[in-house]
Amino acid sequence: MYVINVPGSNHTTKKGSKWHGKIYWNLGLFSALFGLLTIYFIVAINREELPVHHSHNEDIVIVVKEERPDDVPANTKHNVDLLVKGNINSDNSGDKRNVVRGEGDIDSLIRPELIDNAIEKTVAKIESEQDTSDDHKGAEDKKKDTDAKPRDDAKLSQTNLGELRKPWPPVEVPEDPHLYKLPGEDTNVSVSPAELDMRMNSIRESMRLCWRRYKQCAWGDDKLHPDSCHGSTWFGLGLTIIDSLDTMFLMGMKEELVEAYNFVRHIDYKKGAKNVNIFEITIRVLGAFLTMFNFTKDRMYLDKAVELGDILIESGAFKTSSGVPLSDIDLSTGVSHRPTCPGCSKMSSLSEVTTIQLEFNELTRLTKDPQYKESSDRAMSTVLQHVPGDHLPRIYVDVNSGVTSGTLTLGARGDSYYEYLLKQWIQTGERRYQEEYLAAVQSIKDKLVFSSRRGLTYIAEILESKKISHKMDHLVCFLPGSLALGTLHGAPSWHLELAEQVIRTCVEMYRTKSGLAPEIIKFDSSSKLFISRNDEFSLLRPETVESLFILWRITKKPMYREWSWDIYSSIERSAKTPVNGYSSMERINTDRPRRKGDLESFFLAETLKYLYLINGPDDVLPLKRYVFNTEAHPFPIRSVDFGKTSG
Numbered sequence: 001m002y003v004i005n006v007p008g009s010n011h012t013t014k015k016g017s018k019w020h021g022k023i024y025w026n027l028g029l030f031s032a033l034f035g036l037l038t039i040y041f042i043v044a045i046n047r048e049e050l051p052v053h054h055s056h057n058e059d060i061v062i063v064v065k066e067e068r069p070d071d072v073p074a075n076t077k078h079n080v081d082l083l084v085k086g087n088i089n090s091d092n093s094g095d096k097r098n099v100v101r102g103e104g105d106i107d108s109l110i111r112p113e114l115i116d117n118a119i120e121k122t123v124a125k126i127e128s129e130q131d132t133s134d135d136h137k138g139a140e141d142k143k144k145d146t147d148a149k150p151r152d153d154a155k156l157s158q159t160n161l162g163e164l165r166k167p168w169p170p171v172e173v174p175e176d177p178h179l180y181k182l183p184g185e186d187t188n189v190s191v192s193p194a195e196l197d198m199r200m201n202s203i204r205e206s207m208r209l210c211w212r213r214y215k216q217c218a219w220g221d222d223k224l225h226p227d228s229c230h231g232s233t234w235f236g237l238g239l240t241i242i243d244s245l246d247t248m249f250l251m252g253m254k255e256e257l258v259e260a261y262n263f264v265r266h267i268d269y270k271k272g273a274k275n276v277n278i279f280e281i282t283i284r285v286l287g288a289f290l291t292m293f294n295f296t297k298d299r300m301y302l303d304k305a306v307e308l309g310d311i312l313i314e315s316g317a318f319k320t321s322s323g324v325p326l327s328d329i330d331l332s333t334g335v336s337h338r339p340t341c342p343g344c345s346k347m348s349s350l351s352e353v354t355t356i357q358l359e360f361n362e363l364t365r366l367t368k369d370p371q372y373k374e375s376s377d378r379a380m381s382t383v384l385q386h387v388p389g390d391h392l393p394r395i396y397v398d399v400n401s402g403v404t405s406g407t408l409t410l411g412a413r414g415d416s417y418y419e420y421l422l423k424q425w426i427q428t429g430e431r432r433y434q435e436e437y438l439a440a441v442q443s444i445k446d447k448l449v450f451s452s453r454r455g456l457t458y459i460a461e462i463l464e465s466k467k468i469s470h471k472m473d474h475l476v477c478f479l480p481g482s483l484a485l486g487t488l489h490g491a492p493s494w495h496l497e498l499a500e501q502v503i504r505t506c507v508e509m510y511r512t513k514s515g516l517a518p519e520i521i522k523f524d525s526s527s528k529l530f531i532s533r534n535d536e537f538s539l540l541r542p543e544t545v546e547s548l549f550i551l552w553r554i555t556k557k558p559m560y561r562e563w564s565w566d567i568y569s570s571i572e573r574s575a576k577t578p579v580n581g582y583s584s585m586e587r588i589n590t591d592r593p594r595r596k597g598d599l600e601s602f603f604l605a606e607t608l609k610y611l612y613l614i615n616g617p618d619d620v621l622p623l624k625r626y627v628f629n630t631e632a633h634p635f636p637i638r639s640v641d642f643g644k645t646s647g
Contacts, residue, residue, distance in 0.1 A: 190558055206582070227580050236273040242284065243601040243605035245288050246609075250612065275330070278326070278327060278336070279353070283355060289302070293305065311334050320400065323382050323402075324353050326338055345396060350395050351412075353383065357380055362635045391442075394464075407462065412475055415476065421440060426489055448462070450470065479502055481546050482547075488554055489624075500551065506543070510566070515569070542603075542610055546632070564610075583597055609632050
């Protein structure tokens with residue numbers, strides 16, 4: 001027998017007194033549990049109410065409420081010339097071949113020692129060796145088999161793999177902000193061929209992991225949800241398969257490419273979704289088929305491209321009074337329409353109506369049918385006729401007049417307008433695009449370029465109210481690549497200097513606890529870089545690695561390769577599990593980032609492709625001879641006379 005002392009009492013309770021003992025024992029246990037729960041909830045509540053979370057970088061801060069400062073931050077200014085300027089030969093692209101080869105020469109696209117001819121031979125035999133009905137039935141049976149397998153995906157959703165590279169340490173900010181350096185910025189050490197091979201193999205295995213998970217969970221669907229192991233529909237066409245085609249081709253993934261080919265040849269556009277964005281299906285699907293035809297010369301890809309192009313033209317989307325196309329199409333009926341989603345603007349987006357031209361131009365070049373180029377040209381011409389005096393159109397376009405309104409931004413809804421001004425100049429040699437692009441970049445420098453107190457150059461926005469918003473989307477990180485690419489084709493050298501300044505800010509966005517970049521960053525009145533809670537997520541976007549790829553090709557500075565590998569290492573460490581593979585992430589600047597459970601097709605089409613190319617030989621797809629569309633599908637440049645004026 002033992003006794004229990006009851007606080008506040010002068011007697012003891014014997015265990016032998018069964019009824020009383022149970023009461024006090026249960027009361028004690030309940031009190032202890034209640035105390036623990038109270039402490040837990042107090043800590044949890046306080047943690048949620050904390051206004052700020054600090055990252056590895058002491059100047060990156062998470063704020064709960066979104067802040068949009070109305071005034072220009074103190075100690076900031078338009079400051080392009082103050083920062084370190086490079087002395088770069090803008091013609092140094094790494095292209096050892098100066099003569100554009102014939103249209104049918106596959107060597108002009110890819111080195112044969114990297115992409116085995118067996119891919120072409122295997123693909124060419126498919127139609128003769130396999131029956132159409134067997135292909136379709138086999139794919140359906142495989143999906144049923146994988147759906148029946150038990151899944152333990154959730155157990156590994158937070159698994160942290162071995163570190164490829166340790167997280168970046170906190171940075172000491174020196175007294176002179178212009179001496180501030182990013183990790184690896186001073187490196188002059190070239191990566192060995194063996195190291196580059198290891199990197200390329202690792203990135204290829206990442207692509208294979210994505211493909212395996214997609215096959216297991218979402219075959220035939222547009223988007224993969226790796227953690228719940230299911231797919232979702234957007235186009236109703238198997239978008240992830242289509243968007244991945246040329247990435248797998250470049251990586252030499254023969255078996256996977258044959259699987260994709262078998263699916264693509266049976267695509268029926270009439271079974272597609274009812275609300276499909278014309279811009280998105282053009283850059284992702286039409287762009288992928290055109291690239292694969294150029295790579296393989298397989299007529300099936302061109303036939304699919306022509307069929308889709310005809311559907312878009314015949315939908316009536318371009319038959320507006322201004323020529324600016326409607327935004328959406330019902331693939332099942334082939335009829336175009338305005339957005340139907342609640343809260344969607346009834347106007348078209350600037351970036352959407354001006355980012356279909358590369359694809360339609362290439363379709364006309366391959367088919368000799370002028371209707372595709374003429375339709376997209378009319379839309380572009382209408383927008384250019386109504387560009388304001390500062391050469392910076394706003395993000396919404398009235399389809400009846402072509403007049404733009406709304407916010408001025410190089411982020412969402414505005415970004416690829418500027419990208420395609422440059423790339424149409426490169427693709428066609430038309431002087432009007434050259435002139436408009438150069439005028440737009442000059443205005444960007446004069447009106448939107450700011451520098452923080454620490455010397456980070458960023459691109460601000462101008463709201464419809466004319467107030468400056470010191471925020472920058474990750475989408476804006478396409479700009480350093482475009483600026484650098486322009487200098488390769490005759491743009492002023494200061495474009496490259498500005499590109500090298502802005503890319504430092506884009507890389508700085510990755511200095512979070514997870515090593516992943518947020519969707520948006522902001523600068524407050526003290527010039528500190530802030531991340532709002534609503535923007536603290538990562539879709540594993542490609543814009544920064546795209547720009548790093550172009551800057552590496554043009555400058556040959558090792559830091560651009562190293563920064564790209566740091567980003568890949570962070571993706572491996574924070575956004576991957578061995579079973580489920582990769583996922584978009586949220587709460588990326590906390591100690592425990594969370595998986596969102598979905599994977600965008602552009603991670604396979606763009607992010608992994610650019611990471612692979614930057615670590616590969618520079619004479620694969622040289623920038624003087626190929627131009628990438630905004631979904632990273634490369635087209636050959638057929639016009640090399642950039643002074644030629646279009647009629």
